[in-house]
Amino acid sequence: MTKTQNMEALGADFAGIDVPNIVTVSIRINGKVVTRAVPSRMLLVHFIREEAGLTGTHVGCDSSSCGVCTVLLDGSTPVKSCTMFAVMAHGRDVKTVESLAVGGTLHPVQQAFWDQHGLQCGYCTPGMMMTALALLERNPNPSEHDIREGLSGNLCRCTGYNNIVKAVQQAAGAMSASSAADPSAADD
Numbered sequence: 001m002t003k004t005q006n007m008e009a010l011g012a013d014f015a016g017i018d019v020p021n022i023v024t025v026s027i028r029i030n031g032k033v034v035t036r037a038v039p040s041r042m043l044l045v046h047f048i049r050e051e052a053g054l055t056g057t058h059v060g061c062d063s064s065s066c067g068v069c070t071v072l073l074d075g076s077t078p079v080k081s082c083t084m085f086a087v088m089a090h091g092r093d094v095k096t097v098e099s100l101a102v103g104g105t106l107h108p109v110q111q112a113f114w115d116q117h118g119l120q121c122g123y124c125t126p127g128m129m130m131t132a133l134a135l136l137e138r139n140p141n142p143s144e145h146d147i148r149e150g151l152s153g154n155l156c157r158c159t160g161y162n163n164i165v166k167a168v169q170q171a172a173g174a175m176s177a178s179s180a181a182d183p184s185a186a187d188d
């Protein structure tokens with residue numbers, strides 16, 4: 001996702017708005033509301049890491065290129081949280097990589113990255129997995145081309161992308177099988 005697309009996804013339009021230096025921001029992160037008084041120019045990624053203490057979301061380029069800071073906004077819209085002010089997420093819902101595993105059981109996307117050796121140093125992995133999850137929610141049965149295109153805004157400097165693509169293919173199969181077995185799981 002480009003920076004412009006990212007901003008469009010957020011519906012951002014601050015033209016003509018006088019923003020104070022310190023603002024009180026409340027964001028539901030992984031189902032829990034976090035409220036803090038923060039500088040109005042604090043980026044969402046710093047709110048997540050430093051105010052909410054969730055350091056699974058990484059910072060790489062800080063300029064919308066690498067995708068390591070990707071989180072899901074209001075359900076399954078992937079956004080690069082380094083290109084968004086925390087105040088822009090006020091009252092909204094954010095999901096980070098920490099939301100994936102439940103009760104110590106890995107999410108199918110996490111399990112697939114593990115099984116397929118889709119990570120090496122792991123730095124890009126949280127963003128890759130959140131982008132992959134959004135892709136699979138949009139398109140439960142993606143082709144290899146769809147996967148490569150869907151992950152094109154996320155960079156990996158370690159492994160190359162073949163094992164990452166295989167991981168997303170495995171996750172697609174596992175998630176389709178579980179929603180076929182339990183149709184209500186598709187709405188989770």
Ligand code: FES
Nearest residue numbers: 060061062067082
């Ligand atoms: S740190 Fe956000 S895209 Fe690189």
Ligand code: FES
Nearest residue numbers: 120124156157158
């Ligand atoms: S696993 Fe190291 S950057 Fe992707």
